[in-house]
Amino acid sequence: MLNVPQGAALSIGAVLGTGVIALPALAAQTAGPASLVAWAALIALSVPLAATFAALGARFPDSGGVATYARKAFGERAAAVVGWCFYLAVPVGAPAAALFAGAYVSAALGGGTRTELLTAAGLMLAVTAGNLGGVRVSGRLQLGLALLLVTLLLTATATALPHAKVEHLQPFAPHGWWAVGSAAALLVWGFAGWEAVTSLAADFRRPERDLPRATAIALVVVGVLYFGIAAASILVLGPAPGDAPLAELLARGVGGQVKVLTAVAAVLLTLGTMNAYYAGAAKLGAALGRDAALPAWFGRGSGAGEVPRRSLAVVAALGGVSLLLATLTGTGTRPLVLLTSGAFVLVYVLGTAAALRLLPRRSPVWWCAAVAFAASLGLLALSGWYVLGTAAVAGCALAYQKFSAKKFARPVDPADVPIDVGV
Secondary structure (H helix, E strand, O other), X not given: OEOHHHHHHHHHHHHOOOHHHHHHHHHHXXXXXXXXXXXXXXXXXXXXXXXXXXXXXXXXXXXXXXXXXXXXXXXXXXXXXXXHHHHHHHHHHHHHHHHHHHHHHHHHHOOHHHHHHHHHHHHHHHHHHHHHOOHHHHHHHXXXXXXXXXXXXXXXXXXXXXXXXXXXXXXXXXXXXXXXXXXXXXXXXXXXXXXXXXXXXXXXXXXXXXXHHHXXXXXXXXXXXXXXXXXXXXXXXXXXXXOOHHHHHHHHHOOOOHHHHHHHHHHHHHHHHHHHHHXXXXXXXXXXXXXXXXXXXXXXXXXXXXXXXXXXXXXXXXHHHHHHHHHHHXXXXXXXXXXXXXXXXXXXHHHHHHHXXXXXXXXXXXXXXXXXXXXXXXXXXXXXXXXXXXXXXXXXXXXXXXXXXXXXXXXXXXXXXXXXXXX
């Protein structure tokens, strides 16, 4: 079973990914110092979003996570859409994250594309092996990774800030204020993840108490680290901090081999993110099999404390296929990132909409859900054409759900009937 520190570490790992290496530079290139406004906005949005999912997980602990909430609020079709979008987004996004790390390892050790691919494949195998040991092993691994990451990022920020120059904030918005919205769209990748741990809610000792506490800890840690790195990147390195601001901050603060330090940071960040997502997706896939949204073969391991090895094997295999296709077609990581972001935003829209029906009306967490729902709709609009990929997955989910409902009708569980507890 998971405890509060392990749960917080899984949330931190799910959100605080490789974005911390690349996104500060990309956001600064888009909006200049005004990108800090976009960072602050996304951090602020994380509070109601994380609070909403923590409240749902505490009230309805189940390995189905957001799919379970959608089922309780809107029925089987909505659950199938949410479940498929999340489950299939993980093996699409995982190779992108692994390749980000592989690029830094290649820059440090040489070897070009070969090193990138070997690193990516090695990371994907490592997190698969870690999750084969069950949520307890995964949680311990994540706790160790989180402690290393927090130490590394705090060191980079604290040691570099003495070199800060306030004049680097001028001009504050060189590309206009509309550029802040464009920067925010880029930053969605870095803030996806608050829903990931809900699939593990039933694995907490006391979900109603431990999950909100773990989420609160993760919110503080992620907010401080993200904004600290973003602010230090601009204040220390200027409005054009380069492609690897974290490496430059470490070089300014502690010196040493910049490329090696960056490679270590990239590998640790990627391991943390992928470990959390593999754990959540594997549990979700088993729950979808249990609930006939996927073939029943997936269903083994959906119970609390059980290891969903079949579902995990499918996630790992699909991730390998995605990595192979990205390599053979030469498309790189950008399409993978945008497809993944589009899928997660739809999960947020349906998850927060479910919260508006399931949480007590006009309570603090209900208002959090209302804010998160409105913001998620805005993020969906920013997803652009890549949301069509998400729409295709949703269509396949509905088609399979209709097929399975006819062929494998299961007894109706009263707990799965759409409800509205906000009376």
